Amino acid sequence: MSSPRERIINTASILFHQQGYNSTGINQIISEANVAKASFYQHFKSKEALCIAFLNARHEYWFSELLSFVAKAEHSKAKLLNAFDFIIQMNQKENFRGCSFLNILSEISKEQDDILSVIQAHKNDLRSFFEKEIGDELLSAHIYLLFESAIIESQLFKSNELVEKSKKIIDSLI
Amino acid sequence: MSSPRERIINTASILFHQQGYNSTGINQIISEANVAKASFYQHFKSKEALCIAFLNARHEYWFSELLSFVAKAEHSKAKLLNAFDFIIQMNQKENFRGCSFLNILSEISKEQDDILSVIQAHKNDLRSFFEKEIGDELLSAHIYLLFESAIIESQLFKSNELVEKSKKIIDSLI
DNA sequence: TTATAAACAGACAAGTCTGTCTGTAATATT
């Protein structure tokens, strides 16, 4: 069996993503992770610290999945279209729960800048990904914006309709 | 002085929008609205009912503000650009707190479909607004997607940078 | 002026939350 720390992160990943950050308590996390409360606070000094550890783990996971999904294609345009197919795959896998980072963004208060920084760093990495792939500054911002709304709108309407539309738009754009 | 119901909605509007839905308790709302708890539950059967009343009030307010802002322009293209200037105005007015509807979307659980329906209705109205203004189906979806991400990204980065970029994109698009 | 309605204050129940603490059991290292 994995270490307590791993079990906590894995359980928190599922629960935060499924129920939201504020709606998930430490007690539920440690109970489902089979970890004692004292052990939890030995690894994480607070719930906020766990949140940051979760976001970092999520960043690693999500990005490597995106990259390997995109790598299936050869040319730049096909890679971009694959990125949107990646959204569709994740929607199915995770029941249209949207983006962990943006979900938590909506839940945190002004005081929690530590968390905000991690979210911003993640999205800056995503922006850089598109910039490297596309080159042109304005066009890559354009694609990034469509990518972001494609995720959110599929969460909102529980449907891939606007992801598909985004693909059509990009097809006519590039 | 206004009625208790009005005071509750007004206070909840500020607090939900500033602190988030789950982080705002009934006790804080009634205390800042100067309303007795019994009076609150005479007007709203639950916090969820208040949430729906708030979203409806927000819908009315936000949409009429958008329409009057857009009406300043004559032609279709100028109206669309004005819609993005409306985002900039609201960002300044409300400290980059983003969209109330999408914020609450991130906080609710699977079971709260009543709230989800109100959010979806709001966004469908927004989509219709762009469709009426533009005509073309795919293009109006395109503008809608850019509009949505413009709001979210300005909340995320506490900046109007990507709203301005969206305006440039639309300028070259139409 | 009397009767009806609405808003008031605030205690209370029953549950949640995070974080601390005590003490025991299992595991690693020397």
Next chain:
DNA sequence: AATATTACAGACAGACTTGTCTGTTTATAA
């Protein structure tokens, strides 16, 4: 084998949550 570390169980504090309830005061209407 003895020591040091790590994880365990779970009680506890203190503060929060939503919603109910009792009783009082104010405002409206007959």
